[in-house]
Amino acid sequence: MSEWDIAVERTINNNVPRVHKILSQYPYIQDLARELRKAKLEVINNLEYFTQQALESVKKIGGNAYYVSSLYEAREIVGKIVGKDKIVVMGKSMVAYELGLREYLKELGNQVWETDLGEFLIQLANEPPSHIIAPAIHMTKERVVKLLRERLGVEVSDNATHEELVAIVRKFLREKFVNADVGITGANAVAADTGSVILVENEGNIRMSTVLPNIHIAVAGVEKIVPTFYHALIEATVQAAYAGLYPPTYINLTSGPSSTGDIEMKRVSPAHGPKEFHLVLVDNGRVEVSKDDVIKEALLCIRCGRCHLHCPVYRALGVEWGRPPFTGPMGAMWSYVVHKDTRPATLCTHSGNCKEVCPMGINIPKVLEKIKWLDNDKEHNKA
Numbered sequence: 402m403s404e405w406d407i408a409v410e411r412t413i414n415n416n417v418p419r420v421h422k423i424l425s426q427y428p429y430i431q432d433l434a435r436e437l438r439k440a441k442l443e444v445i446n447n448l449e450y451f452t453q454q455a456l457e458s459v460k461k462i463g464g465n466a467y468y469v470s471s472l473y474e475a476r477e478i479v480g481k482i483v484g485k486d487k488i489v490v491m492g493k494s495m496v497a498y499e500l501g502l503r504e505y506l507k508e509l510g511n512q513v514w515e516t517d518l519g520e521f522l523i524q525l526a527n528e529p530p531s532h533i534i535a536p537a538i539h540m541t542k543e544r545v546v547k548l549l550r551e552r553l554g555v556e557v558s559d560n561a562t563h564e565e566l567v568a569i570v571r572k573f574l575r576e577k578f579v580n581a582d583v584g585i586t587g588a589n590a591v592a593a594d595t596g597s598v599i600l601v602e603n604e605g606n607i608r609m610s611t612v613l614p615n616i617h618i619a620v621a622g623v624e625k626i627v628p629t630f631y632h633a634l635i636e637a638t639v640q641a642a643y644a645g646l647y648p649p650t651y652i653n654l655t656s657g658p659s660s661t662g663d664i665e666m667k668r669v670s671p672a673h674g675p676k677e678f679h680l681v682l683v684d685n686g687r688v689e690v691s692k693d694d695v696i697k698e699a700l701l702c703i704r705c706g707r708c709h710l711h712c713p714v715y716r717a718l719g720v721e722w723g724r725p726p727f728t729g730p731m732g733a734m735w736s737y738v739v740h741k742d743t744r745p746a747t748l749c750t751h752s753g754n755c756k757e758v759c760p761m762g763i764n765i766p767k768v769l770e771k772i773k774w775l776d777n778d779k780e781h782n783k784a
């Protein structure tokens with residue numbers, strides 16, 4: 402068996418039964434998922450309106466908000482806010498990966514550290530992520546032992562436990578968190594009515610990245626906008642459950658820079674947390690796709706990663722299927738959304754498992770079929 406086969410089998414055995422258990426133990430989650438689908442569809446059908454509302458709401462609570470249409474603009478804005486010679490800690494963010502932010506900020510002369518454990522491991526290994534919520538699932542524990550030994554220069558026994566490996570990374574990153582100038586995260590959802598950003602996590606790295614540095618920058622695709630604060634909370638709940646991590650250890654909510662109302666109940670800013678909050682809302686292909694009646698469904702994805710583990714093609718191809726970080730069935734859709742790459746869709750065998758397990762009820766095979774037709778048209782026009 403290859404390293405990939407071993408690692409993915411272990412992941413499936415750990416994750417799939419857990420999601421089933423969560424859904425039967427907390428039956429309200431499936432109702433919330435249906436409610437969330439409706440709310441997200443409303444945003445996708447009125448993307449311009451909700452984007453505008455979200456931008457204004459962030460400004461009302463003392464934050465800075467930007468809408469960018471391309472990845473180049475996004476990088477430029479983030480680069481200007483960060484500057485150079487800074488220590489940057491990053492929470493796992495697919496959109497940051499999509500934008501190539503880590504490399505870009507390093508080129509500007511900054512020290513940039515991924516703080517999500519899986520993302521940190523692939524940063525050390527200089528490899529692309531293989532799964533949207535567990536970017537290092539292609540690595541076995543044995544490989545992690547070797548990697549930490551080689552790249553961090555620390556003693557790690559061959560028989561180190563999972564807990565011991567996590568402790569090594571914890572120790573290494575602690576000093577980075579404390580000294581960081583800027584924290585960059587993605588967003589699970591952005592509430593249009595309040596300008597709040599919600600992030601769900603388990604490690605505590607997002608909590609530290611959003612609170613310890615003086616500046617917090619959240620970078621999110623426009624499809625992450627939901628109508629209200631209430632829907633943002635639902636998205637965090639549903640995402641965590643379908644990712645098999647419910648209840649999540651932390652749900653982080655950021656509404657502008659830190660503040661206090663403790664003297665005469667007058668709300669002033671900053672307090673102990675960041676002095677500055679910036680939200681960068683990114684189009685990069687999403688707006689165009691929102692106008693296609695079939696493919697727009699891809700924008701409903703809440704990045705739970707469930708479709709991956711039920712897909713025979715992903716099991717066979719892993720990170721080779723799609724354009725990282727967009728792998729698996731969702732990645733075949735998103736390789737098109739962001740890169741207009743039709744090729745990953747052509748590898749879909751239409752087993753249909755993904756559609757059955759998707760919390761957003763996305764008809765993934767139908768979306769991929771439409772993208773296949775576009776690929777067909779492209780080939781036809783070339784001939």
Ligand code: SF4
Binds near residue numbers: 701707708
């Ligand atoms: S397409 Fe559906 S199942 Fe797959 S990651 Fe997105 S929300 Fe989850």
